[in-house]
Amino acid sequence: PRTVFLKDYQAPAYGIPRVRLQVDIHDGVTRVTAGLNMRRAESTPVGTPLKLHGVNLTLKALAIDGAELEADAYTVAGEELVIHAVPEAADFVLHTEVEIDPEHNTALEGLYLSKGMYCTQCEPEGFRKITYFVDRPDNMALFTTTISADKKRYPVLLANGNCTTRGDAANGRHFATWEDPFPKPSYLFALVAGNLACLEDHFVTRSGRKVTLKLFAEQHDLRQCHHAMESLKASMRWDEERYGREYDLDIFMIVAVSHFNMGAMENKGLNIFNTSCVLAHPETTTDLGFQRVESVVAHEYFHNWSGNRVTCRDWFQLSLKEGFTVFRDQQFSADQLSASVQRIEDVAVLRNAQFAEDAGPLAHPVRPESFIEINNFYTATVYEKGAEIVRMLHTVLGEADFRKGTDLYFDRHDGQGVTVEDFVQALADASGRDLSPFMQWYRQPGTPVLHVSTAHDAVAQTYTLTVRQSVPAKTGFPEPKLLPIPVKLALFARDGQPLPLQLTGESAAVGVERVLIADQAEQRWVFTGVTEAPVPSLLRDFSAPVILDYAAGDEELLFLMRHDNNGFNRWLSAQTLFERMMLAVIEGGAAELPGLAAVLESLAGLLPGLVETDPELAAKLLQLPTENYLADKVGVIDPQRIHDVRLGLQKAIAKHLSAFFQNQYLNGHESSYQYSSEAIAARTWRDVSLHYALLGTPSFTLRDAVGENYRKAPHMTERMSALRALVHHDAPHAAVCLADFFGRFAKEALVIDSWFAVQATNPLRGVEEVRRLTAHSAFTLTNPNRMRSLLAQFANANPVQFHRADGAGYRLIGEKIAELDALNPQVASRLLGAFSRWKRLEPGRQALAREVLQGLAGRALSNDTSETLGRLLG
Ligand code: HT7
Numbered sequence: 001p002r003t004v005f006l007k008d009y010q011a012p013a014y015g016i017p018r019v020r021l022q023v024d025i026h027d028g029v030t031r032v033t034a035g036l037n038m039r040r041a042e043s044t045p046v047g048t049p050l051k052l053h054g055v056n057l058t059l060k061a062l063a064i065d066g067a068e069l070e071a072d073a074y075t076v077a078g079e080e081l082v083i084h085a086v087p088e089a090a091d092f093v094l095h096t097e098v099e100i101d102p103e104h105n106t107a108l109e110g111l112y113l114s115k116g117m118y119c120t121q122c123e124p125e126g127f128r129k130i131t132y133f134v135d136r137p138d139n140m141a142l143f144t145t146t147i148s149a150d151k152k153r154y155p156v157l158l159a160n161g162n163c164t165t166r167g168d169a170a171n172g173r174h175f176a177t178w179e180d181p182f183p184k185p186s187y188l189f190a191l192v193a194g195n196l197a198c199l200e201d202h203f204v205t206r207s208g209r210k211v212t213l214k215l216f217a218e219q220h221d222l223r224q225c226h227h228a229m230e231s232l233k234a235s236m237r238w239d240e241e242r243y244g245r246e247y248d249l250d251i252f253m254i255v256a257v258s259h260f261n262m263g264a265m266e267n268k269g270l271n272i273f274n275t276s277c278v279l280a281h282p283e284t285t286t287d288l289g290f291q292r293v294e295s296v297v298a299h300e301y302f303h304n305w306s307g308n309r310v311t312c313r314d315w316f317q318l319s320l321k322e323g324f325t326v327f328r329d330q331q332f333s334a335d336q337l338s339a340s341v342q343r344i345e346d347v348a349v350l351r352n353a354q355f356a357e358d359a360g361p362l363a364h365p366v367r368p369e370s371f372i373e374i375n376n377f378y379t380a381t382v383y384e385k386g387a388e389i390v391r392m393l394h395t396v397l398g399e400a401d402f403r404k405g406t407d408l409y410f411d412r413h414d415g416q417g418v419t420v421e422d423f424v425q426a427l428a429d430a431s432g433r434d435l436s437p438f439m440q441w442y443r444q445p446g447t448p449v450l451h452v453s454t455a456h457d458a459v460a461q462t463y464t465l466t467v468r469q470s471v472p473a474k475t476g477f478p479e480p481k482l483l484p485i486p487v488k489l490a491l492f493a494r495d496g497q498p499l500p501l502q503l504t505g506e507s508a509a510v511g512v513e514r515v516l517i518a519d520q521a522e523q524r525w526v527f528t529g530v531t532e533a534p535v536p537s538l539l540r541d542f543s544a545p546v547i548l549d550y551a552a553g554d555e556e557l558l559f560l561m562r563h564d565n566n567g568f569n570r571w572l573s574a575q576t577l578f579e580r581m582m583l584a585v586i587e588g589g590a591a592e593l594p595g596l597a598a599v600l601e602s603l604a605g606l607l608p609g610l611v612e613t614d615p616e617l618a619a620k621l622l623q624l625p626t627e628n629y630l631a632d633k634v635g636v637i638d639p640q641r642i643h644d645v646r647l648g649l650q651k652a653i654a655k656h657l658s659a660f661f662q663n664q665y666l667n668g669h670e671s672s673y674q675y676s677s678e679a680i681a682a683r684t685w686r687d688v689s690l691h692y693a694l695l696g697t698p699s700f701t702l703r704d705a706v707g708e709n710y711r712k713a714p715h716m717t718e719r720m721s722a723l724r725a726l727v728h729h730d731a732p733h734a735a736v737c738l739a740d741f742f743g744r745f746a747k748e749a750l751v752i753d754s755w756f757a758v759q760a761t762n763p764l765r766g767v768e769e770v771r772r773l774t775a776h777s778a779f780t781l782t783n784p785n786r787m788r789s790l791l792a793q794f795a796n797a798n799p800v801q802f803h804r805a806d807g808a809g810y811r812l813i814g815e816k817i818a819e820l821d822a823l824n825p826q827v828a829s830r831l832l833g834a835f836s837r838w839k840r841l842e843p844g845r846q847a848l849a850r851e852v853l854q855g856l857a858g859r860a861l862s863n864d865t866s867e868t869l870g871r872l873l874g
């Protein structure tokens with residue numbers, strides 16, 4: 001396998017400005033004929049061999065300007081077709097004909113068959129599995145695509161752009177030709193052939209154009225498509241209003257497919273979605289599922305500008321489109337439901353997944369400098385940390401200048417493949433600000449630590465904030481540089497009022513919240529007119545992706561949990577407090593959770609009122625830092641100890657407020673499903689209450705109510721909440737309800753996924769149960785959703801069982817990775833990420849994990865998995 005380096009970037013020697021594709025689908029073989037208008041780049045010397053990418057293609061014919069090539073005029077080697085005899089003219093036409101085998105394409109890249117439907121996945125390098133091409137994002141081509149297939153079995157034939165011709169052909173076949181008027185890189189190519197039902201609607205753009213919207217799915221899933229359609233229309237309106245971006249084609253299509261490696265794909269005008277990100281119905285989908293559909297539909301739609309109209313020059317720039325688009329979808333979601341809850345959820349993902357990645361052997365910069373397999377870099381760092389960088393730029397510039405900057409970016413680079421520098425430069429040019437220091441965030445890995453200390457001088461009435469930053473050194477980055485860190489802060493008087501903020505040298509206070517930029521090794525800010533020692537509220541809304549090291553007293557954290565007017569920081573204060581208490585026992589040798597009595601008392605005082613005003617915040621406050629998060633805070637990981645201590649804190653809270661939680665659950669009223677922030681908040685709170693109620697001293701009434709609520713649940717959020725509670729608390733009727741659930745939803749693949757997941761994540765049951773489920777007739781490794789619902793859920797979301805002391809969890813997952821790698825390298829490699837903490841495990845578990853990893857290393861593996869394994873072991 002070859003390592004590719006960012007520093008070696010060169011523009012393509014030959015470009016392909018125009019493509020005519022003919023894809024003839026037959027049982028057993030698909031023939032792809034391509035007419036490629038080639039153009040030699042000005043800087044390419046005449047006679048330079050022409051190299052095209054191609055993988056798993058059977059070459060049938062090859063001609064230039066109508067003349068068949070002699071066998072010695074070209075070679076097919078590895079993943080390249082090299083044509084030695086190239087015409088002198090700068091422009092010529094290359095004709096190719098290849099055969100491919102979509103029926104056996106289990107990797108789900110290129111053209112493949114998903115439950116009887118042909119579809120494509122081309123990002124990042126799937127197009128080369130369809131035909132020979134310059135398969136890189138800086139080659140922009142106009143595509144015309146003709147598809148032909150059996151008319152009865154594949155009545156729907158789709159590709160990018162507009163359908164210009166369709167008709168019948170011999171032998172019961174038919175064809176359709178699609179023309180995309182926008183030049184695009186090959187990774188945005190898509191086609192679909194299947195027997196699909198369609199939900200149709202329309203959207204009138206702000207300039208008055210009518211756009212047809214079509215959502216394709218299997219007939220029986222069509223009733224589950226309305227939420228996605230509403231989300232799409234909301235996204236289209238939002239992008240016009242917030243970013244001034246209008247949709248540009250006459251039709252926008254989404255196709256739902258069951259076999260898909262990730263969530264969804266933003267192909268131009270023809271998005272292809274994992275069914276899990278399209279289908280939603282109250283009977284089958286939880287609140288979380290509804291929210292995921294809304295945000296993924298928005299994310300892919302937003303790519304039409306941030307990714308498609310302006311795309312990436314090369315795959316090192318992946319965060320240019322993904323980081324920016326995640327930021328946009330986070331903004332959108334914040335506007336749909338609750339902004340502070342959205343921020344809490346986004347930061348939870350960042351701290352749980354991205355901080356972990358940045359602290360382990362798979363750490364890499366947001367813009368990596370090298371890779372073997374680009375599929376391995378669709379990571380939390382590229383997506384989530386990338387979004388945080390864009391968020392910092394937004395925080396520093398403010399909404400108006402940020403918008404000027406994005407307008408300039410889209411305007412200046414429309415139709416181009418560009419770099420992260422181009423994005424930051426556009427924001428800088430539009431605002432007149434020097435943003436170049438922010439580029440360093442893209443260049444080095446590791447989560448910076450922000451050390452803050454404070455001092456109040458009662459005589460001078462000053463309050464001094466001393467801020468120091470340290471960035472961890474990482475392999476390949478021994479001397480990380482200083483970063484600009486925006487610190488949004490407020491100061492609270494003891495009566496709960498925010499103080500006006502005036503720095504020395506300023507003539508007046510500048511509001512009660514401000515953003516300071518910490519960009520030195522150590523810096524000091526002095527606030528004046530501060531009569532009493534205030535409580536600082538730091539890093540509000542998580543204004544930078546850093547670890548905050550501030551030795552707040554417990555009473556300060558409790559104070560902020562109650563009084564901060566920033567909902568996000570109320571949550572963060574509670575998390576910090578819980579984390580500190582648990583770590584004191586896990587690592588610090590404390591026999592008991594320190595300060596527990598005060599915390600319980602404070603929760604008892606706070607929760608009843610908070611539940612009335614903001615039940616979702618109440619629920620979030622009680623979701624303790626996860627076991628994996630805590631594992632990243634200790635030197636040596638003992639997963640069992642972490643589990644026990646965390647459970648101990650949960651039980652203490654549960655016991656202290658036992659009657660309260662029971663009443664909250666029993667008196668909560670469940671009615672028909674509403675998708676609104678109020679209704680979701682009430683349901684989320686009820687779910688959390690149930691969990692704590694069962695951990696406390698549950699009455700018989702409560703136990704019976706859970707079973708009853710399972711049976712008569714009006715929607716899936718309620719049913720799943722009850723089922724999870726029964727299963728995870730090993731209730732006597734758990735088995736009966738699981739069997740009932742399977743029978744009730746046997747035809748709903750996504751619900752069956754959740755049936756596997758609820759069992760895989762049961763902390764009371766483990767390896768044997770999961771192994772038994774791998775033999776279940778409904779389980780298969782060939783469907784990524786099903787695989788993930790059992791194996792990835794077990795390995796990532798059931799740490800106490802995955803890390804069982806005898807290593808059985810490691811062996812099971814290692815075994816399955818080996819099997820999966822032969823089918824689908826991309827998802828196998830991702831599953832291997834579950835071992836990312838192995839070097840910090842206590843010696844016994846570490847040795848067992850090493851054995852499994854070394855066993856894998858002794859096998860013939862895909863590039864994807866061997867690259868990840870190399871980094872884990874390295
Ligand atoms: N841009 C897409 C990333 C992607 C992908 C999607 C589906 C299957 C395989 C894939 N490889 C890369 C999705 C997105 O982030 O919007």
Ligand code: ZN
Nearest residue numbers: 299303322325
């Ligand atoms: Zn994306």
